[in-house]
Amino acid sequence: MKFFITSKDIGIDLGTSNTLLYVKGQGVLLREPSVVTINSKNRQVLAAGLEARNMIGRTPEGIETVRPLKDGVIANFDLTEQMLKKFIEKVNIKGTFKRPRITVSHPSGITEVEKRAINDAISQLGVSKVVLIEEPVAAAIGSGLPVDEPVGSMIVDIGGGTTEIAVISLQGIVTSKTLRIAGDELDETIIDYVKREFNLMIGERTAEKVKIDIGSVYEDKEEEEKDMEIRGRDLMTGLPKAVTITESQVREALVEPIALVIEAIKATIEQTPPELAADIMDKGIMLSGGGALIKGLDKLIYNQIHIPAYVSENPLECVVLGAGKCLEVIDKI
Numbered sequence: 001m002k003f004f005i006t007s008k009d010i011g012i013d014l015g016t017s018n019t020l021l022y023v024k025g026q027g028v029l030l031r032e033p034s035v036v037t038i039n040s041k042n043r044q045v046l047a048a049g050l051e052a053r054n055m056i057g058r059t060p061e062g063i064e065t066v067r068p069l070k071d072g073v074i075a076n077f078d079l080t081e082q083m084l085k086k087f088i089e090k091v092n093i094k095g096t097f098k099r100p101r102i103t104v105s106h107p108s109g110i111t112e113v114e115k116r117a118i119n120d121a122i123s124q125l126g127v128s129k130v131v132l133i134e135e136p137v138a139a140a141i142g143s144g145l146p147v148d149e150p151v152g153s154m155i156v157d158i159g160g161g162t163t164e165i166a167v168i169s170l171q172g173i174v175t176s177k178t179l180r181i182a183g184d185e186l187d188e189t190i191i192d193y194v195k196r197e198f199n200l201m202i203g204e205r206t207a208e209k210v211k212i213d214i215g216s217v218y219e220d221k222e223e224e225e226k227d228m229e230i231r232g233r234d235l236m237t238g239l240p241k242a243v244t245i246t247e248s249q250v251r252e253a254l255v256e257p258i259a260l261v262i263e264a265i266k267a268t269i270e271q272t273p274p275e276l277a278a279d280i281m282d283k284g285i286m287l288s289g290g291g292a293l294i295k296g297l298d299k300l301i302y303n304q305i306h307i308p309a310y311v312s313e314n315p316l317e318c319v320v321l322g323a324g325k326c327l328e329v330i331d332k333i
């Protein structure tokens with residue numbers, strides 16, 4: 001695929017699972033997993049994104065795949081920088097990005113030092129301006145919440161490494177919480193469950209597929225329950241084995257981590273000033289990030305805390321769209 005890029009405004013969602021790049025006037029031009037393949041000796045990046053993800057678990061000695069942002073913090077700055085560089089080159093093959101302005105969304109829990117490091121990394125790529133925006137604010141803008149108004153809006157962004165919960169009013173975060181429990185943790189919980197219940201060791205990719213295909217967190221009595229065949233290694237014999245896992249088993253596995261997410265939402269609302277909390281009661285909670293797609297989460301939230309929850313129209317892209325839109329807001333100021 002070839003792109004001809006003339007615009008000067010770029011939004012980047014630097015997520016723990018996926019990195020997205022939006023160019024004003026052209027839309028989202030890149031969606032790739034935040035993964036790199038590196039040479040273990042000199043730590044140089046050989047491949048980034050999808051190409052790198054397809055190598056997970058299949059690399060020869062001397063080559064490894066790394067998720068530089070795993071667990072919601074920038075675990076490896078150098079690799080993050082190299083990955084971003086590769087992604088920008090990928091959409092800028094004709095070299096038409098002439099000193100663009102770039103907005104980057106980042107997890108709200110990072111330190112000033114980390115923020116400066118992102119700023120420096122991006123600045124080195126020959127840009128005219130770098131704007132950093134906190135991920136929940138970008139997610140709220142991209143989900144169409146009225147963040148400019150003196151009204152409380154609640155966003156819960158469930159990504160791979162972190163869940164970011166925030167109440168926003170007048171463009172600022174009023175109360176927030178970052179949890180290290182999100183999509184990756186759900187996958188790990190499924191791995192543990194399958195190990196316990198079936199004596200079977202499955203890989204991360206299989207666990208994620210189970211979560212996406214048949215995962216649910218709220219029992220819908222009207223609907224027929226799904227199941228799925230999974231393959232792994234039998235821990236008793238050491239040989240490959242297949243078992244069938246049901247939707248209700250997955251739900252059972254996910255009870256604990258999901259309860260922690262709901263607990264954190266509740267705690268955030270309790271810390272919110274009463275006027276804004278009343279707005280949230282009224283307008284509900286917006287869910288974004290890939291984790292928001294887990295079946296039944298909106299219903300479970302309503303059932304547990306009696307506040308309506310809605311999944312953003314475009315949960316995987318709202319952060320990058322919000323980051324892109326934020327430059328337009330800056331222009332107006």
Ligand code: ADP
Binds near residue numbers: 014158182291293295
């Ligand atoms: P990040 O912002 O951290 O990069 P994303 O918002 O891209 O994360 O979401 C990635 C997470 O969403 C992964 O854990 C992935 O497994 C999960 N995910 C994606 N689609 C679904 C789905 N349909 N159901 C449940 N989880 C999903």
Ligand code: MG
Binds near residue numbers: 016159289319
């Ligand atoms: Mg995200």
